[in-house]
Structures are given as C-alpha cells and as structure tokens.
Amino acid sequence: MSLSRPGDAAAFRVADQLAGKEPWEVFGERIRRYEIHLNGGKIEITRGPIALEGYGVRVFRSHDGVTGIGHQASNDFSPEGIREALSDAERGARHASFPSPDVVLPTGHGATGGIVEVLDRGLWEYPMDSLDAFVSALQTAFEGRKQSSLSFGSVRATLSETSICNSSGLRTGYGHTTVDLEVGVKAFGGPEGPAPGEYWVNDSDRRLRPAELGLRVTEWCRYAEDVRRGGPPPTGEMAVVVPPSVLAGILPTVFGGRFTGSARIRQVAPTSGTRLGAEIATIRDDGRIPWAPMSSPVDDEGVPQRRRTLLDHGAVSEILYDSLHAGTFRTNSTGSGFRGLSSGFRTWFRFLRPPLVGPSTITLDPGEGGTDAELVEAARDGIWVQQIGWSSPDPLTGAFGGEIRLAYRIRNGKLAESIRGGTVGGVALAHEGSPSLMTRLEAIGSRVGFSEPVLSPPVLVRPLAVAGE
Amino acid sequence: MGELSGAEDPLYRAVARLAQRGPFVEVLAEAATGLSVRFDGHTTSFQSPARLRGAVFRAWTGSGWAEVSVSGLDTDSLRFAEGAIERALAHRPARESPPGVSSTTRLEKSTPTPRPMREMGEEELGSLARDVFSWTNGIPDIRETQVQLSWRENERLYLNSAAARCYQAICRVRGAVLPIAMENGRVESGRFIHGGVGGREILDALTQESSRRAAEDARNLLRAKEPPAGKLTVLLAPSVTGYFAHESLGHGAEADQFVRDRSYLKPILGQQVGPEILTIVDNGAYPGAWSEIYCDDEGHPAQRTVLVDHGRFIGALHDRDTAAALGALPTGNSRRSDFLSRSFVRMTNTYVEPGDSTFEELVKEARYGVMLESGTGGIEDPQGGQIQLKARMGHLIENGQVTDVVSSMALSGRVLEFLASIRGVSGREDFVLDASSCGKGRTDLLPNSAGGPYLLATAVVGRA
Numbered sequence: 001m002s003l004s005r006p007g008d009a010a011a012f013r014v015a016d017q018l019a020g021k022e023p024w025e026v027f028g029e030r031i032r033r034y035e036i037h038l039n040g041g042k043i044e045i046t047r048g049p050i051a052l053e054g055y056g057v058r059v060f061r062s063h064d065g066v067t068g069i070g071h072q073a074s075n076d077f078s079p080e081g082i083r084e085a086l087s088d089a090e091r092g093a094r095h096a097s098f099p100s101p102d103v104v105l106p107t108g109h110g111a112t113g114g115i116v117e118v119l120d121r122g123l124w125e126y127p128m129d130s131l132d133a134f135v136s137a138l139q140t141a142f143e144g145r146k147q148s149s150l151s152f153g154s155v156r157a158t159l160s161e162t163s164i165c166n167s168s169g170l171r172t173g174y175g176h177t178t179v180d181l182e183v184g185v186k187a188f189g190g191p192e193g194p195a196p197g198e199y200w201v202n203d204s205d206r207r208l209r210p211a212e213l214g215l216r217v218t219e220w221c222r223y224a225e226d227v228r229r230g231g232p233p234p235t236g237e238m239a240v241v242v243p244p245s246v247l248a249g250i251l252p253t254v255f256g257g258r259f260t261g262s263a264r265i266r267q268v269a270p271t272s273g274t275r276l277g278a279e280i281a282t283i284r285d286d287g288r289i290p291w292a293p294m295s296s297p298v299d300d301e302g303v304p305q306r307r308r309t310l311l312d313h314g315a316v317s318e319i320l321y322d323s324l325h326a327g328t329f330r331t332n333s334t335g336s337g338f339r340g341l342s343s344g345f346r347t348w349f350r351f352l353r354p355p356l357v358g359p360s361t362i363t364l365d366p367g368e369g370g371t372d373a374e375l376v377e378a379a380r381d382g383i384w385v386q387q388i389g390w391s392s393p394d395p396l397t398g399a400f401g402g403e404i405r406l407a408y409r410i411r412n413g414k415l416a417e418s419i420r421g422g423t424v425g426g427v428a429l430a431h432e433g434s435p436s437l438m439t440r441l442e443a444i445g446s447r448v449g450f451s452e453p454v455l456s457p458p459v460l461v462r463p464l465a466v467a468g469e
Numbered sequence: 470m471g472e473l474s475g476a477e478d479p480l481y482r483a484v485a486r487l488a489q490r491g492p493f494v495e496v497l498a499e500a501a502t503g504l505s506v507r508f509d510g511h512t513t514s515f516q517s518p519a520r521l522r523g524a525v526f527r528a529w530t531g532s533g534w535a536e537v538s539v540s541g542l543d544t545d546s547l548r549f550a551e552g553a554i555e556r557a558l559a560h561r562p563a564r565e566s567p568p569g570v571s572s573t574t575r576l577e578k579s580t581p582t583p584r585p586m587r588e589m590g591e592e593e594l595g596s597l598a599r600d601v602f603s604w605t606n607g608i609p610d611i612r613e614t615q616v617q618l619s620w621r622e623n624e625r626l627y628l629n630s631a632a633a634r635c636y637q638a639i640c641r642v643r644g645a646v647l648p649i650a651m652e653n654g655r656v657e658s659g660r661f662i663h664g665g666v667g668g669r670e671i672l673d674a675l676t677q678e679s680s681r682r683a684a685e686d687a688r689n690l691l692r693a694k695e696p697p698a699g700k701l702t703v704l705l706a707p708s709v710t711g712y713f714a715h716e717s718l719g720h721g722a723e724a725d726q727f728v729r730d731r732s733y734l735k736p737i738l739g740q741q742v743g744p745e746i747l748t749i750v751d752n753g754a755y756p757g758a759w760s761e762i763y764c765d766d767e768g769h770p771a772q773r774t775v776l777v778d779h780g781r782f783i784g785a786l787h788d789r790d791t792a793a794a795l796g797a798l799p800t801g802n803s804r805r806s807d808f809l810s811r812s813f814v815r816m817t818n819t820y821v822e823p824g825d826s827t828f829e830e831l832v833k834e835a836r837y838g839v840m841l842e843s844g845t846g847g848i849e850d851p852q853g854g855q856i857q858l859k860a861r862m863g864h865l866i867e868n869g870q871v872t873d874v875v876s877s878m879a880l881s882g883r884v885l886e887f888l889a890s891i892r893g894v895s896g897r898e899d900f901v902l903d904a905s906s907c908g909k910g911r912t913d914l915l916p917n918s919a920g921g922p923y924l925l926a927t928a929v930v931g932r933a
Contacts (some may be wrong), residue, residue, distance in 0.1 A: 051549075403877050
C-alpha cells in the first residue's frame with residue numbers, strides 16, 4: 001500500500017465538504033489489516049486485507065458559558081453520508097456540556113511533531129509476505145524442541161494512514177504500522193511430571209522483528225516450563241521484584257487515572273509538589289520513543305507529542321491535558337489527546353471514539369539498583385514476579401493485584417524455584433502520606449527494558465502482600 | 470429491517486453467484502444504531518454508535534476457510550468482496566463440502582419491547598441521567614457520581630448458500646451509577662450496573678435505593694479493613710459466582726480449546742467434577758439477558774447448553790468446525806465481535822443455577838471466612854486449569870455472622886480443587902445476571918453475561 005496523496009487522506013476529503021459552523025475537527029484513518037492465526041504450530045486461518053476507511057467528526061458549540069461537544073464516526077464518504085454524520089454530531093453538541101467557555105484547537109503552526117519512527121517500511125510495502133516470513137520464523141524457532149511447542153497464536157499487522165484537520169487550519173497526517181503478537185507456549189514433561197504449563201505472550205510493537213524470535217522463543221519455552229513446575233507462594237508481606245512486563249499492566253492506568261486534566265476537573269488529581277513516591281522515583285510520559293506503539297509525531301488532536309515529567313524524585317510535577325481540558329484550566333495541551341483509550345485498543349478503529357486525555361508511554365528513570373542479580377541480592381528473601389494474570393489496576397483508588405502466573409522465589413539473595421498460583425497485590429499509587437508501591441520502592445534497576453506501554457528497569461518493592469497456600 | 474434494508478438483495482445475489490463456484494458460501498452483514506449519555510455533574514456527553522456498515526464473506530476452499538471483510542454495503546464494496554472470494558476459490562478450488570452442519574435456519578426477530586429506546590432522544594435520556602445523578606446528592610463523603618445510560622441496537626443479517634436466512638435486531642440497554650467517595654485524600658467508588666435486552670423497562674432498575682446503596686458501598690470502603698490473605702472459606706456473591714462460572718467451566722468448555730488440545734477439561738468430559746448441587750449453564754436464548762442472541766454468526770439458533778449437570782461435566786460449546794471435529798452438533802456459540810473480526814467459539818449468558826440453601830444458612834455454614842462482592846473481572850487458564858477472580862469489596866464472616874467491610878481482593882486457584890470444595894449454593898431469590906463483556910485473548914470483545922446466586926467454597930484469597 002502506498003501512502004495516499006495528501007489531498008486523498010480521509011480527514012481532508014471530509015473536511016473539504018464540511019460547510020457547517022466552526023469550530024470542528026476531523027480525524028481520518030485508512031487502514032489495511034492482515035492476520036495469521038495459528039492452531040498449534042499450523043496456520044489455522046489467514047485473513048486480509050481487511051480494509052477500513054473512516055472518520056470521526058467532532059464539533060464544539062459554546063452555550064451558556066460551557067461548550068457542547070458532539071462526535072460522530074462514519075465510513076460513508078458520500079456528501080449525504082458526511083451530512084448525516086455532521087448532523088448527528090451537531091445534535092449531540094446541542095445537548096452536551098463541558099466546563100470550558102470555548103476550546104482552542106491546534107493550528108499546526110509553530111512547533112511540529114517532527115519525525116518519530118513508527119512505520120515499518122518492509123511491512124508497509126509487502127504486508128502479507130512480511131507476515132508470512134515472520135510466522136515462518138516463529139514456526140522454525142519451535143522446531144526440534146522436545147519439551148515445548150506453540151499452543152496457539154496470532155499475528156495481526158495493521159497499516160494505518162492517520163489524518164487530522166480542523167477549522168483552525170491544521171492539516172496533518174502520518175503513516176504508521178502496528179504488530180500485535182499473541183502466543184501461547186506449552187511445556188510438557190514426561191508422564192510422571194506435572195500437567196502441561198502454558199506461558200502467554202501479548203506483545204505490541206511498531207515493526208516485525210523475525211531475527212529476534214530465536215532468542216525470545218527460547219526464553220518463552222523456559223518460562224512455560226517454569227509455569228508447569230511452579231508451586232504456590234508463601235503468604236505474607238515480603239520483598240517483591242517487579243519487572244517492566246508487570247509494571248506495564250499497572251502504571252499507565254494509575255497515572256492515567258490521576259495525572260490528567262479530567263482527574264483535575266473531578267478534583268482527584270494531585271497538586272504540584274505533593275509527595276506520592278519514593279525519592280528515587282522519577283516517572284515521565286514520553287510520546288516520542290522510537291517504535292513505541294503509543295509514539296507518534298502528534299497526538300490524535302494534532303498537537304505534537306512531548307516528554308513530560310509526572311513525578312520528579314517522588315514529587316508531583318506535571319499533569320496531562322488535551323485541548324479540551326487545557327481550555328478549562330487556561331493552559332496548553334500537552335499533546336495527550338488520544339482516541340481508543342476507553343476501549344483499550346489503540347491500533348484499530350481509533351476514529352470511532354472521540355479523544356480522551358491520557359498518557360503515552362510511561363517511563364521510569366533508571367536507578368542505582370544495578371543488574372537484575374543485584375536487585376535479587378538486595379531483596380534477600382521474597383519473590384520475583386514475572387507475570388500476573390491480570391493486575392486490573394483501579395484508576396481511582398490505585399489498587400491492583402491478581403493471580404501470579406509466573407514468579408520465582410528469592411532465597412538468600414538468589415533466584416530459586418518457580419511459583420505458579422496465589423496472588424500479589426496492593427496499592428500502586430495512593431494519596432500523600434499513605435503507603436503504596438510507589439512509596440515503597442527500595443531500589444530501581446540500572447538497565448531499562450521496554451514492555452508496551454512502559455519503559456522501565458525492574459524495581460524492588462518492600463513490602464507487597466502475597467497470598468498462597 | 471432497519472439500517473440493513475436495501476442490502477439484502479445485493480447480498481443474496483452475491484452469495485448465489487459465489488455458490489456456483491464453491492460448495493459453501495456465507496455472508497454476515499452488520500449495522501448499529503443507538504445512543505449513550507454520560508453525566509457526572511461537570512460534563513454531559515452524548516455518543517451515537519458509528520455509522521458503520523459492512524459485511525464479511527466466508528467461503529470453503531480447498532485449503533480451508535477464506536474470509537474477506539468490507540466496510541460498506543454499496544455496490545463497489547460488495548463487488549470487491551465477491552471478487553476476492555472468487556479469486557480464493559479459483560486459486561484453491563474445493564472438492565468437498567466444508568465439515569460440519571450448514572445452517573438452514575430461517576428466522577427474523579427483533580427485540581420485543583413495549584417501550585422502545587428509539588423513542589427516547591437526547592433530551593429525555595439526558596434528563597433521566599440528571600435525575601439518577603440527583604439521588605446521591607447530599608450523601609456525606611460522596612464527591613461525585615457518574616451516570617451512564619446507553620442503548621445500542623445491533624442488526625445482523627446472515628445468508629448462506631444452504632438457504633439459511635437469519636435477520637436479528639437486538640437492542641441492549643444498560644444503566645450504570647458510579648458514586649465516588651473521598652475523605653482525607655483517599656478515594657473509593659461504588660457501583661450499580663444493570664443491563665439487558667429490551668427497552669426502556671431495563672432502566673427502571675435504576676432506583677433511588679440502588680443508587681444510594683452504591684453510594685453507601687463507596688463510603689464504607691473509605692473505612693474498609695484490609696482483606697485476610699491465604700487459603701480461606703469464601704462466600705461468592707452473585708456477580709463473583711458469575712465470573713467463576715464464566716472463567717472456569719465457561720472458557721474451559723469452549724470446544725476450540727478442546728480441538729487445540731489445550732483444555733484441562735477435555736479428558737474429563739462425562740466425569741463428576743463437583744457436588745450434586747452444582748449445575749452450570751450457557752444459555753444464549755435466555756429471554757432479556759444481556760447476551761441474548763436469536764442465532765449465532767453461523768446461522769445456528771441460540772440454545773441452552775448444560776455444561777455441568779448436578780456436578781457432572783457433560784457439555785461443551787461448539788461452532789460448526791469444533792462440532793464436526795468432535796462428533797457433536799453446533800450449539801449456537803459461533804460469534805464475531807463485528808463484521809471485521811473472525812468468529813470464535815464464545816459464551817453467551819453463563820451462570821450457576823440456583824441451589825437450595827439460603828444466604829443465612831451459607832453464612833452460618835462458613836463460620837469464619839470472607840465474602841467476595843461486586844465482581845470486577847476474571848481470567849482463565851484453559852491449559853493449566855487455573856482461574857483468577859477479582860472483587861471490588863467484601864465482608865468478613867466471623868462466628869457465622871457477616872461483619873466488617875474489607876477492600877478489594879483477588880481469588881486464585883485450580884478450578885477442579887475449587888469445584889471439589891463447593892459446599893453450598895443459594896436459591897433463586899438471590900439469582901442475578903450481570904451485563905459485561907468478554908474478550909478472546911486481548912481482543913474480540915463481545916457482550917457477555919454471567920451470574921448465579923451465592924456460592925460457598927474454599928480458595929486462596931489475597932489483596933488486590
């Protein structure tokens with residue numbers, strides 16, 4: 001698929017036909033998706049191209065000191081279809097209200113988003129061939145393994161052209177690719193051993209990386225074997241090492257719930273300077289990390305993404321705004337208006353829903369905790385949690401927790417036997433003066449790893465609550 | 470027919486043409502209408518379902534199923550889909566019919582209701598949301614209440630080359646009240662959610678009493694104790710019982726996991742797995758339930774499938790492929806999230822049937838333990854036979870009495886051990902079905918419902 005000529009982009013085609021009142025905004029997407037689903041090591045179904053082109057129209061109407069916002073999405077680009085979508089949005093705006101007298105939309109002048117690497121050229125030009133090659137590499141990586149195999153899997157590549165324009169003169173767009181990989185790896189021992197165990201991989205990336213599969217599959221197989229052999233954890237409060245793969249399921253939700261303009265309207269956002277974390281904790285929101293799925297030159301309102309400091313050495317620094325909430329507080333958007341946040345799926349159907357304010361990629365600055373082995377040594381006695389079934393953090397209360405899918409016991413400063421089952425949990429982010437994962441950070445590792453949507457080293461938390469037999 | 474009127478003839482002709490090139494072709498077309506309102510005292514917002522229509526064609530080729538989705542029902546879109554399927558059939562001609570039973574069902578049904586939601590516009594829906602909001606006004610500690618009211622009518626038209634024609638228009642209505650309490654910086658929330666298939670009568674369940682009870686939950690959580698941890702006697706409230714049914718025997722009995730040889734339940738089909746008092750059912754034909762469907766996305770009628778009958782595991786959920794592979798019949802459980810997504814074997818309304826104990830008897834029987842209330846979700850491991858359930862709050866059970874409120878918890882354990890530990894199920898008066906959603910893996914969300922009465926068992930519980 002070649003990139004559209006600028007005038008052909010979905011949003012621009014709609015904008016050229018809008019004769020309604022200002023202000024308005026159009027977000028367009030032209031999407032092609034390709035999927036390969038695996039049953040065991042065999043291809044179960046190949047799908048694609050799944051073609052979808054659509055747009056979301058948002059209108060802003062001031063009345064009685066507030067702004068009514070209406071939104072409608074459609075895939076009908078005919079003049080009648082656009083009129084109907086606009087009419088729906090106008091009707092919604094008449095009855096809606098948002099506590100801001102007006103809204104300032106980005107003009108596209110001044111600072112631009114610049115280049116952020118979010119497009120896999122090979123995948124863009126040869127999507128099905130690239131996907132076939134990736135799946136072939138995945139199958140090859142499992143060949144000859146006697147104790148483990150692919151249980152199921154899917155690879156879904158989405159090629160998107162995003163275009164945004166508004167009545168303030170903004171016209172921008174970019175192409176990007178996303179690859180969602182879901183794999184179950186099964187480990188099975190001899191007839192005398194425990195029942196088979198399965199390790200699940202859910203990975204979102206901007207590009208296909210078949211060359212890395214060999215090493216990754218070896219690691220997944222080891223994890224699956226450890227799941228199979230794992231026993232229950234002890235019960236009690238203990239030192240827990242939490243790697244980025246687990247933090248990824250916790251930090252974006254709890255920081256997204258409290259560090260935003262919408263939380264500020266609801267009076268649940270922390271005030272600047274409030275101490276919510278340990279002195280060693282510096283948390284940022286960074287929408288410009290190369291190849292990160294949340295990265296893009298601009299947010300979904302067309303405002304350049306930036307790097308923002310949310311927690312500076314444990315103290316609240318900034319919170320995030322989109323254009324709407326920035327208007328309420330007479331400040332500037334931080335480039336944090338994103339579509340699809342409420343559905344949890346950012347790669348597909350973004351045009352269906354209006355933007356919400358939320359984080360991009362959450363990062364934790366590396367600390368002086370050293371290597372993984374040094375963190376384990378510092379923990380002395382506790383567990384290393386490799387995977388939680390579903391940590392389901394509560395954006396308001398900050399509580400999180402779930403079943404341990406894989407962990408390792410730490411004994412005498414060394415990793416010991418694997419753990420499967422039981423629970424681990426607590427409060428990730430609490431109010432000032434109350435203990436939480438963020439205040440109980442004892443050490444932060446020195447080497448960062450990426451686990452979408454978090455870039456972070458492993459951290460040592462003391463204590464967290466663990467429950468087992 | 471509503472939004473899909475006008476599309477049937479061209480779809481029928483496309484299927485008829487493609488049927489001359491292959492042994493079996495089907496198409497599923499979809500459109501939706503509706504409205505939702507969200508009001509929290511600061512903002513009011515309305516949202517209508519996208520004006521998105523499209524279809525997915527599926528044909529049996531020499532090497533399996535070929536699928537093409539198009540986001541449009543206009544002539545060009547349908548011609549594109551037809552051409553793509555033609556090329557797949559030419560490239561891989563089918564010599565035989567597909568495995569399994571092709572639907573020949575002919576059905577046309579829309580949600581029956583005396584009070585259709587279509588008659589309720591923005592003004593009326595917004596006014597109702599403000600009324601519901603006002604019911605929690607003035608309650609101490611309640612900082613804010615979010616009210617969400619929504620309805621969505623989903624139309625699906627299924628046609629195939631075996632002469633099946635199923636048109637269904639299902640209207641799902643849902644109301645939610647979420648009061649937020651705050652004290653000295655601590656924030657807690659309560660909730661009351663009710664949904665089903667029907668009309669405006671569904672929203673009648675939002676009452677001043679249910680709203681204020683949700684607000685009291687939020688207030689009580691401000692002063693809640695931490696939950697106990699370890700292996701404990703647990704009393705699951707109806708919503709948590711529902712998550713148990715859904716995550717354990719529900720996902721475990723989706724027969725695509727049997728075919729993939731990744732269900733711990735496959736080898737024990739026909740065996741006793743729990744006590745006599747335990748019966749678990751999936752029922753897509755449950756009238757008015759949130760996940761009621763009239764037929765599945767392969768054109769097979771929805772039905773009641775007993776998974777566990779008085780403790781014996783006897784049934785699985787099938788689509789045509791899994792039924793053919795395992796010598797069974799389709800159970801009406803082949804579902805797609807939308808016309809752009811593939812079909813999977815999926816649950817509908819999954820629940821534990823009422824038993825014969827009273828709530829008071831179960832509390833007395835528990836003696837010491839914890840009651841898990843207000844389920845928020847769960848996750849299953851079909852291979853390893855483990856489940857995780859989450860509850861937003863609970864109460865301690867001490868000396869056969871319900872005592873202090875405790876904060877959120879996670880329950881974890883092996884399903885077969887949990888089943889064996891079940892000691893009681895309460896009666897019909899406690900039975901509740903929720904209105905939720907479920908994914909297959911991380912994606913493919915669908916409306917799903919789960920429920921049951923109170924259930925007494927033993928499990929590992931920890932803070933979450």
